[in-house]
Amino acid sequence: MEETLLRLEELLVPSIADVAVLSVDVNDETISIGSRSTAAGAACPDCGSRSSRIHSSYLRFPADVPSAGRRVVLCLRVRRFFCPDDSCGRRTFAEQMSGLTRRHSRWTERLRSTLAAVGLALAGRAGARMARVFGVSVSRSAVLRLLDALPDPETPAPRVVGVDEYAMRKGHVYETVLVDVETRRPIDLLPNREASTLVKWLAKCPGIEVVCRDRAPFFAEGATAWGTSGGPGC
Ligand SMILES: [Zn+2]
Incomplete structure (x- = not known):
């Protein structure tokens, strides 16, 4: 069983460090991937101090890139840590999994970049319609916000x-x-x-x-x- 889950990690979260896949549930519409971070601690987003003192944990359900005609959703166990720095204004913070999640996002990073690519090709309304074709419900304005957040393309210095x-x-x-x-x-x-x-x-x-x-x-x-x-x- 453990070996199967190890292979699932390679399949489902390749090149993402410190993530364990705990379970995979499949029904007619959805693939649900239970996972958690295996890192010992996390860095405070405000002061950068690392902490391994856990305050609490909760579940987060970021949508992922659909697979085989089904929606994919992660069921992530996220830990909240105490910031160890007394001078930091933040008392606790939730961990992020680098390359997989970001604060306040309901998408995994790879779904975010897929939607941004669709938005770049098709812009707001058509982009939202295209996303629905592959099973992601996203509004026109959310597609446009994704484009806004993209870094400016690097233009070579003029010669x-x-x-x-x-x-x-x-x-x-x-x-x-x-x-x-x-x-x-x-x-x-x-x-x-x-x-x-x-x-x-x-x-x-x-x-x-x-x-x-x-x-x-x-x-x-x-x-x-x-x-x-x-x-x-x-
Ligand atoms: Zn802090």
């Missing part, structure tokens, strides 16, 4: 930058728009067309090799000269 001026009002206030020439994305907007403003901006972006002004390139190190002399006139 070739285009500098263009444009007038806010016809013939009056000029601003400068900076564009990544290789990705064609606007990068920043400078409040004027002063060379010194551009030079300051360039100094903060050491990765820039080429600056194009009026579509003619010159090398970034030349931008300093441009700043002091009023421009190389390229």
Whole structure:
């Protein structure tokens, strides 16, 4: 029996440390996985102090990624620990299982990332509808909140930058728009067309090799000269 449960851990919670599968119950609609943490203690989310002094425990039922046409729900025994640091404002805290749970979430981390991927592809309403197809009931706004919580995609630092001026009002206030020439994305907007403003901006972006002004390139190190002399006139 113990060996079977060990194999179930590899199957059900692979690459998640310190989790024991205690039971698996299957009915027509749902697979329920009873589990608990095997870690000796946990770290306080506020002060980071580790504690193994248990205050109490309770059950949590985060939904997991469906399997074989059935909903999957974890039945997690979660321990609440005393924070050992007297100066910490938190007296007790509940443990989280890294890679599996997070505070206040009704989903496992892998269901959360599945729903976020669906939301990225389909956005709110269609994303919620798609989730229902694979048996997860989620609202349109919950899908959108998941997208909000995603980190910004890493954009590579620009190498070739285009500098263009444009007038806010016809013939009056000029601003400068900076564009990544290789990705064609606007990068920043400078409040004027002063060379010194551009030079300051360039100094903060050491990765820039080429600056194009009026579509003619010159090398970034030349931008300093441009700043002091009023421009190389390229
Ligand atoms: Zn604490």
